[in-house]
Amino acid sequence: MGQMRFRLHDRDRIAPESLQRIYVAGIEEIPWSTRVGWEGDHLVVERAISDSGCVYVPWQIDGHGQNVLTTTTLMEREQPYQLEVELARGLIHRLRNRVFIWELLGLETPEELREQLRSATQAFALAATSQQDPAVATAAANRSLSMAFGTAQALVAMYAEQAIAGRQRQTPIATLLGVALNPQTPDVKIRRQLVEACNIVQIPVAWRAIELQEGKRDWKQTDEQLAWCQKAGLKVTAGPLLRMDDSGVPDWLVLWEDDFDNLVRLMMDHVRAVVSRYAGRVHLWQVASRVNTGELLSLEEEQRLYLVAQVLEIVRQIDPRTPTAVSFDQPWAEYLVHQDEDLAPLHYADALVRADLGVSGFGLEINAGFHPNGSSHRPAFELGRMLDQWSVWGLPLMIHLSTASVSTIDEQASKHIEADLAFGQVESPSNASGKDANNFDAQYRWAAEVLPLLLARSTVQVILWNQLTDSLPHEFPHAGLFDSADQAKPTLQLMRDLQKTCLM
Numbered sequence: 295m296g297q298m299r300f301r302l303h304d305r306d307r308i309a310p311e312s313l314q315r316i317y318v319a320g321i322e323e324i325p326w327s328t329r330v331g332w333e334g335d336h337l338v339v340e341r342a343i344s345d346s347g348c349v350y351v352p353w354q355i356d357g358h359g360q361n362v363l364t365t366t367t368l369m370e371r372e373q374p375y376q377l378e379v380e381l382a383r384g385l386i387h388r389l390r391n392r393v394f395i396w397e398l399l400g401l402e403t404p405e406e407l408r409e410q411l412r413s414a415t416q417a418f419a420l421a422a423t424s425q426q427d428p429a430v431a432t433a434a435a436n437r438s439l440s441m442a443f444g445t446a447q448a449l450v451a452m453y454a455e456q457a458i459a460g461r462q463r464q465t466p467i468a469t470l471l472g473v474a475l476n477p478q479t480p481d482v483k484i485r486r487q488l489v490e491a492c493n494i495v496q497i498p499v500a501w502r503a504i505e506l507q508e509g510k511r512d513w514k515q516t517d518e519q520l521a522w523c524q525k526a527g528l529k530v531t532a533g534p535l536l537r538m539d540d541s542g543v544p545d546w547l548v549l550w551e552d553d554f555d556n557l558v559r560l561m562m563d564h565v566r567a568v569v570s571r572y573a574g575r576v577h578l579w580q581v582a583s584r585v586n587t588g589e590l591l592s593l594e595e596e597q598r599l600y601l602v603a604q605v606l607e608i609v610r611q612i613d614p615r616t617p618t619a620v621s622f623d624q625p626w627a628e629y630l631v632h633q634d635e636d637l638a639p640l641h642y643a644d645a646l647v648r649a650d651l652g653v654s655g656f657g658l659e660i661n662a663g664f665h666p667n668g669s670s671h672r673p674a675f676e677l678g679r680m681l682d683q684w685s686v687w688g689l690p691l692m693i694h695l696s697t698a699s700v701s702t703i704d705e706q707a708s709k710h711i712e713a714d715l716a717f718g719q720v721e722s723p724s725n726a727s728g729k730d731a732n733n734f735d736a737q738y739r740w741a742a743e744v745l746p747l748l749l750a751r752s753t754v755q756v757i758l759w760n761q762l763t764d765s766l767p768h769e770f771p772h773a774g775l776f777d778s779a780d781q782a783k784p785t786l787q788l789m790r791d792l793q794k795t796c797l798m
Contacts (some may be wrong), residue, residue: 297340298368298370301337304432306354307436317631325627326342326343337377349364357443358440361443366383378435388676389446390411400460414441421438447743450675454749458750466797472492472496473492474760479522480762485522489526492793495529497530524575534582537590579619581602581606582605584622584659595637619690623639624668625669644687662740663716664697664773665712666710668770671740695758696773697737701736706765707764716737735784
């Protein structure tokens with residue numbers, strides 16, 4: 295068993311509940327099964343293999359909240375590492391590499407940001423050369439982390455602005471930006487606001503809602519949703535046809551849990567009925583979601599892949615002209631740290647491409663800051679690194695996004711899910727208003743950083759906010775574009791502004 299040991303000068307930088315979210319990964323950045331604990335003053339990280347790897351740690355950064363940071367590649371050794379120093383080394387290294395790539399693409403880095411990056415690097419150099427005095431090294435390392443993170447935010451904004459401008463000079467940006475709807479048709483007030491902010495919506499064709507009783511399908515809500523979308527001139531993606539967790543299927547299906555052949559028959563009957571009814575009326579089929587994380591009736595990985603293949607075949611037979619997408623949850627695969635799975639999201643996708651099943655693109659579901667069932671917050675440029683990995687096949691990407699706007703209790707959300715706010719808890723001054731007040735809304739600040747970054751990428755062709763409203767039962771607390779009183783949040787205005795400035 296491989297083991298790495300770390301000294302920490304300030305344990306409070308790692309929240310107690312975050313300790314089990316620490317992991318080690320190799321060059322593919324896919325997490326290995328990892329165990330973490332304290333032995334005296336040392337943080338001990340263990341995994342089943344002894345290879346060198348990068349250690350990923352949810353770390354409290356001054357002024358920026360908790361984010362997953364990573365070391366550079368570390369080998370096993372008897373002498374413990376100084377964790378603060380190694381995290382600063384890792385952040386500086388990855389950020390400098392990212393800037394190098396952006397500049398190769400022709401983007402220009404302002405001298406002011408170069409100077410900020412140099413200052414962060416100098417603070418790291420002081421930390422690295424002062425490790426005989428842990429207090430000095432820790433202070434310098436944390437100063438370096440805070441400066442580097444702030445510089446990274448500015449660099450991401452600069453990259454997105456220049457890349458979007460470059461795309462607009464060549465041709466109008468055709469990215470579709472919208473939201474995933476609830477099964478119920480939104481009221482008139484919400485619909486009017488969505489038409490201004492969206493050019494696409496996702497209609498759920500939830501098996502649970504359509505066939506609550508076996509053999510009795512109710513299409514009323516789905517028909518109403520589609521009719522409204524067509525009248526409003528919105529493009530439509532429908533799905534997922536199969537959601538690979540228990541919330542995506544009717545309760546009566548559990549009767550067939552131990553009969554895989556009949557499960558397949560029933561699932562494909564549902565898919566065939568939906569696709570036959572709406573063929574030619576939607577612009578994209580989301581074939582399946584949460585393929586990698588769903589625990590649908592305890593199906594094994596091979597069985598889930600088989601189901602996806604069958605759905606793709608049915609869609610191709612009935613509606614061959616409409617593109618298809620298969621979606622994966624938690625694309626950084628943090629869940630692998632504590633789950634015995636053979637396939638990471640990239641492995642699932644690679645298997646589908648190699649099988650030549652006709653999949654048109656892939657979807658990535660990023661529910662940021664939620665635990666469990668979500669992805670930890672990370673520096674935004676790490677999203678770019680991950681998108682690079684998913685662009686290797688040259689297929690379009692559909693991104694589902696959500697994050698919390700506030701940290702209060704959400705009675706309508708799933709009870710077991712907790713939220714970490716992007717950039718930490720920040721109180722809005724009493725005199726703040728308009729855009730100034732928006733800057734203190736955690737969801738808005740995160741979306742204002744991430745959405746332009748996605749619009750800058752030509753491979754990202756669809757962006758969907760993953761939750762419409764907090765007023766109806768939902769999975770993730772305070773993640774909707776509308777609050778519990780169905781009042782629009784600042785993120786909706788941001789989407790409206792992006793429609794006007796980038797997509798028209």
